[in-house]
Amino acid sequence: MKKKIRIKKALQYFGVPAVIDSIKAQYFGGSELFSIKLDYLEHPLSLRLLGSDVPTFKKIFIEQEYDFHTNIPPKVIVDAGANVGFTSVYLANKFPECKIISIEPEAENFEVLKLNTKPYKNIVAIQAALWNENKKINLVDPGKGSWGFTAEDSDDNDADLIDAVTVDYLLEHYKLGHIDILKIDIEGSEKEVFDDTSKWLSNVNSIVIELHERMKQGCNRSFYTGTPGFNVEWQKGENVFIARDEEVMSPR
Structure with missing residues (x-):
């Protein structure tokens, strides 16, 4: 079963290239992980733009x-x-x-x-x-x-x-x-x-x-x-x- 891609939120937080890479990973193979560095975090953060990581990211780091x-x-x-x-x-x-x-x-x-x-x-x-x-x-x-x-x-x-x-x-x-x-x-x-x-x-x-x-x-x-x-x-x-x-x- 394909994982849901929350396009609007993913575009808002991570940009077009990240969403395109995630879609390619889902349909053609490859890593689903995306890395982001937030100013107030000591180290980069890894997440999957497919599935529920994006709304979880929003809940914790945006809201x-x-x-x-x-x-x-x-x-x-x-x-x-x-x-x-x-x-x-x-x-x-x-x-x-x-x-x-x-x-x-x-x-x-x-x-x-x-x-x-x-x-x-x-x-x-x-x-x-x-x-x-x-x-x-x-x-x-x-x-x-x-x-x-x-x-x-x-x-x-x-x-x-x-x-x-x-x-x-x-x-x-x-x-x-x-x-x-x-x-x-x-x-x-x-x-x-x-x-x-x-x-x-x-x-x-x-x-x-x-x-x-x-x-x-x-x-x-x-x-x-x-x-x-x-x-x-x-x-x-x-x-x-x-x-x-x-x-x-x-x-x-």
């Missing part, structure tokens, strides 16, 4: 949906559902001294994520899904593009299953101690992740999440029930921000 204020720079960020690494790169430039754990389960996305995050020594890239158990689960493509893969529980021993990890596993395995910012965009799996937060919530200072109630009923209830003790909340774009207090995070 600045992850722009917020902190009185104390964060030391640890977890980016779950990192896709091709745009948010991790954005935050690595915003907070260059911060350690960032960047998690993405889908193989093609993860390859681009590795390319984007490799120059940043403060980013650790992990191919896995965030879940409520440390196990193997299934990754499903519902046909929404590279940003729409969903995780499903599985009891099979299929070789194609992917690794799933919990927040408390990340805290322990990577010796994080705490998480200043937990960013989550996991296409409905937040329902499972926030079903029981008792083992890790006290070690998280703020959360940035895109909720997917439209994809999986119960996501909103699971998230809000599972996050007591957060006194600051606001929304920007598709993201909900919550923090324990304004010293941790507040709107810009």
Whole structure:
């Protein structure tokens, strides 16, 4: 199946030659990756003009949906559902001294994520899904593009299953101690992740999440029930921000 080319947006942000090269790559073979250098990024950024990388680029770098204020720079960020690494790169430039754990389960996305995050020594890239158990689960493509893969529980021993990890596993395995910012965009799996937060919530200072109630009923209830003790909340774009207090995070 041919990937959708968002011509108008791609032309607006990247120009005619880049779009022509992408169309040639789709129909005649070759690399789909396009490289761009933004003034405020330390290193060039790679993306695919075919599929969903362009609207993701717009969301993060044009609309600045992850722009917020902190009185104390964060030391640890977890980016779950990192896709091709745009948010991790954005935050690595915003907070260059911060350690960032960047998690993405889908193989093609993860390859681009590795390319984007490799120059940043403060980013650790992990191919896995965030879940409520440390196990193997299934990754499903519902046909929404590279940003729409969903995780499903599985009891099979299929070789194609992917690794799933919990927040408390990340805290322990990577010796994080705490998480200043937990960013989550996991296409409905937040329902499972926030079903029981008792083992890790006290070690998280703020959360940035895109909720997917439209994809999986119960996501909103699971998230809000599972996050007591957060006194600051606001929304920007598709993201909900919550923090324990304004010293941790507040709107810009």
